[in-house]
Amino acid sequence: MIRLTGVELRRLTARRITLLGVAGVVLITAFLLFVTWREAEPLSALEQQQARTSFEQDHKMWNDTHVQNEAECRKTWDPNVNPGANIDQVCSYSEPKASDYGKPQAVFSQLVPQLLHGASYFLLFAGFLIGASFVAAEFSSGAIGNWLTFEPRRMRVYGSKIAAAGLWFVPLGVVVTAVLTLGTYLIAAQLGSTAGTDWSDVIGTAVRVVVTTAMGAVLGAVVGLVLRHTAAAIGLVMGYIVLVEGVFGAFLQKVQPWLLGKNFDAFVLHDTTYDIEACTSQPDGSYTCDYIQKTLTFEHGAWYLAILTLVLVVVGGVIFQRRDVN
Template identity: 55%
Template sequence: MIRLTSVELRRLIARRLTVVGVAAVLLITAFLLFATWRNSQPLTAAEQQQNQVIFEQIHKDWELHGEENQAQCEKDWESQPDPKPTLEEMCNYTEPKLEDFGRPKTVFTEVIPDLLLGSSYLLAFAGFLIGASFLGAEFSSGAISNWLTFEPRRLRVYGSKLLALAVGMIPLAVVVLALVLGGTFLIIDHLGTTAGTTGKAWGDLTETAGRAVLLAAAAAALGGVVGSLLRHTAAAIGVAMGYVVLVEAVFGGFLTTAQPWLIRINFDAWVKHGTTYFVDKCQTSVDGGYFCETVEKTVSFEHGAWYLAVITVLLIAAGAGAFYRRDVN
């Protein structure tokens, strides 16, 4: 099995699409770092002067009409129908401060979680694409039948291909996530602030990156499974894109209560160690009115882990059964 896997790894690395995919991922990572650098740029002197002028105008208006506006707002609040917001939410005419105007400093601990999550999606997509192409091309070209003449034990061949895809994806994921973490820290340390980046914060970020690496490896293997089931790269990509559009976007958008059973939410729950989503809860009030409120729901890390594990095991088992029994010609 080890020798088979090493052979598959060499074949995977030698493929043109693998090289193109790796180059594309690295290029997109560089673009993410460039975008972070652009967004972290401090205000220019002209922008600071403009903010000063706007602040002085608003502060002057607050001095003249602040108490009047606050009193009128409180009066309007009393006549609001139930359910109504709190007084502090509706009427907040506190004194404006200069630091509230303009672009705030970029904070590393606030920016990096979203960058890691976005990089996780990028790596998972790239891994799925490379995996689907790796096995899909072998079936569509007929190369798999030639390979089985040298190694007729199908499950060993199937397992070695999936293992090679998973193992081969790990170095790319590690490099990309290290670039994102290190590059973002250096950029924001120079242009923004890295205050609050304690040892615990680094530990949490490292764990997040580790979970993203495992997910990228699993996505590559599952791409190989789908490619072997559909026997064509384009078909595998088409099915994946169809799922994203029809199920995740359309179905998930209309039936929000089903979100805990969609891949995206569980993907987020795994990477972020738990996530939240929102549903609209609508009901009729005592006076016959109809109103809706947005309720925040939670998907735990354990839920996401079990969900993704079950999906992975079922797909790999289905692929193994099809690979073992179906004609490869």
């Protein structure tokens, strides 16, 4: 099994689409760092002066009018117009703060989770695409039949291909997350702030991104084996994103905890949130709707992804064991 996995790793490394995929990952990684650097750049002296002038004007206007505006708001307040609203919140006019004007400082602890989360998606897609192509190409060319004459034990062949797909992407995920983390740290240290960094959170997020990258390659290999065509595998993913995540996820909001995308986010980000619309009828006959925010936990996302991957790997193995390769 180890020898077979080593052979599959070498084959995967030698494939042209693998090299093209890695080149694409490198370009996207460089682009993300470039965008981060541009976003972290502080305002020019002229822009800072304009922001300061806007703050001073708004603060002066607030000083001159907020008492009168609050009094008029309370005088004309009608609880029937906004049922359930708090008069103190509605009629409160917050004092402008200088920190709200201009560009906020780039903070490493805020930048890196967002960047790694974004990287997790393109790494997942790259792993899925290359993994699907890696296995599906053998069926399209007929090479899988020749391979089974050399090693007729199908489950060993299946296991080696799945293992190779997952293992190959572990170092790629490690390198990409390390480059993004180090690059973002250097940018924040130069142009912003690195204070308050919790490295255990940063490393934890990076590890989870590496795990989902390997998972994407494994799932791609399984789907490629079942469908036997890379284009069909990509079409299946696109169909799921559009129909299930896009259409059903928007109209059937209560199914959000069972969507792949939400559980993926919950795992990578260590908890995520989603909104559910709650509508009620008022005594006066009106119909009001509010959004209730709910939390999808990391544990839920981890179990969801683990069970999904395990089930698909088992199903793929059963299909490969029983179905004719031609």
